[in-house]
Amino acid sequence: MIRTASYPSLEARVCFITGGGSGIGASIVEHLCAQRARVAFVDIDRSASEALVKTIAERGHPAPTFVPCDLRDIPALQSAIAEVRTRLGSIRVLVNNAAHDERHTIERVTPEYWDDRFAVNLRHQFFAAQAVAPGMAAGGGGSIINFGSTSWLVGQGGMPAYLSAKAAVAGLTRALARDLGPMNIRVNSIVPGWIMTERQIKLWLTPEGEQELLRRQCLKRKLLPEDVARVVLFFASDDSAACTSQSYIVDGGWV
Ligand SMILES: NC(=O)c1ccc[n+]([C@@H]2O[C@H](COP(=O)([O-])OP(=O)(O)OC[C@H]3O[C@@H](n4cnc5c(N)ncnc54)[C@H](O)[C@@H]3O)[C@@H](O)[C@H]2O)c1
Numbered sequence: 001m002i003r004t005a006s007y008p009s010l011e012a013r014v015c016f017i018t019g020g021g022s023g024i025g026a027s028i029v030e031h032l033c034a035q036r037a038r039v040a041f042v043d044i045d046r047s048a049s050e051a052l053v054k055t056i057a058e059r060g061h062p063a064p065t066f067v068p069c070d071l072r073d074i075p076a077l078q079s080a081i082a083e084v085r086t087r088l089g090s091i092r093v094l095v096n097n098a099a100h101d102e103r104h105t106i107e108r109v110t111p112e113y114w115d116d117r118f119a120v121n122l123r124h125q126f127f128a129a130q131a132v133a134p135g136m137a138a139g140g141g142g143s144i145i146n147f148g149s150t151s152w153l154v155g156q157g158g159m160p161a162y163l164s165a166k167a168a169v170a171g172l173t174r175a176l177a178r179d180l181g182p183m184n185i186r187v188n189s190i191v192p193g194w195i196m197t198e199r200q201i202k203l204w205l206t207p208e209g210e211q212e213l214l215r216r217q218c219l220k221r222k223l224l225p226e227d228v229a230r231v232v233l234f235f236a237s238d239d240s241a242a243c244t245s246q247s248y249i250v251d252g253g254w255v
C-alpha cells in the first residue's frame with residue numbers, strides 16, 4: 001500500500017481545477033479534497049462531474065463545488081471564476097488541466113478547427129491565470145499549474161494542433177512565471193507521459209501499445225491518474241515555495 005503525504009498548507013486553501021470531472025482532473029479534485037482544501041472545478045461534462053461530487057461527499061471528504069463551463073467560452077470561464085470567488089473565497093491554487101487530444105490529419109485541419117483546438121488546449125490556461133492573479137496577489141501569492149504533455153517532445157504525430165498547443169504551454173508557463181513572480185505567484189507545468197485514464201484505455205490502449213510502453217518506460221508499469229495528482233499536490237502546496245518557471249515530467253522515464 002502506498003502511504004502518501006499530507007500537506008497542511010493545503011487545508012482550507014481555495015483551489016480551482018479545470019476539466020475536473022474525469023480523467024487526471026478528477027483524481028486531482030479527489031486528492032485536493034482529501035487534503036481538506038476548498039475545491040472548485042469546471043467541466044463541460046455535467047453527469048461525470050455531478051457523479052464525482054457525490055462520490056467525494058459519500059467518502060466524508062469536503063465536497064467540491066462544480067460549475068458547468070465550456071472553457072472555449074472565455075466570458076463563461078471568467079464568470080465561473082468570479083462565482084467561485086464569491087462562494088469559497090479568493091483562489092490560491094489554479095490547476096489548468098483541461099484539454100482534448102482529438103486526433104486529426106493535416107489535410108482535415110481548417111482555420112476554424114485549428115482555432116477550436118487552441119481554444120480547448122491552450123487559450124483558457126492564459127485567461128484563467130489572468131482572472132485569478134489579482135486575488136492571488138492580494139492574498140500574498142499563489143500557485144498556478146499548467147498541464148503540458150510529453151507527446152510533442154517524443155515526436156508523436158497524428159494531431160498537429162494539439163501538439164502545437166501543448167508545446168506552447170511550456171512558453172506560457174515561463175512567461176507567466178516571470179511576470180507574476182514579483183507577486184509571489186508561482187507558475188509551473190506538469191508534463192504527463194502516457195497516463196491510463198478511462199478515455200486512454202478505451203480509445204488508445206492496444207496490446208502493441210502496452211508492449212511499447214513497457215519497453216520504453218524505465219518503470220515497467222502503467223501510470224495512473226493518481227501518479228500525476230500526487231505531483232500536483234506538491235506544486236500546489238507551500239512545500240514547493242521556491243519552485244517556479246519549471247516543467248516537471250511525470251512519464252515513468254520514457255526514452
Ligand atoms: N492521459 C494522458 O495520457 C495524458 C498525456 C499527456 C498529457 N495529458 C494532459 O493531462 C491533462 C488531463 O488529461 P486527461 O487524459 O485526464 O484528459 P481527459 O480527456 O480524460 O479529461 C479531460 C477533462 O476535461 C474536460 N474538458 C474537455 N474539453 C472541455 C471544455 N471545452 N470545457 C470544459 N471541460 C472540458 C473533459 O470533459 C474531461 O473531464 C490534459 O491537459 C492532457 O493534455 C494527458
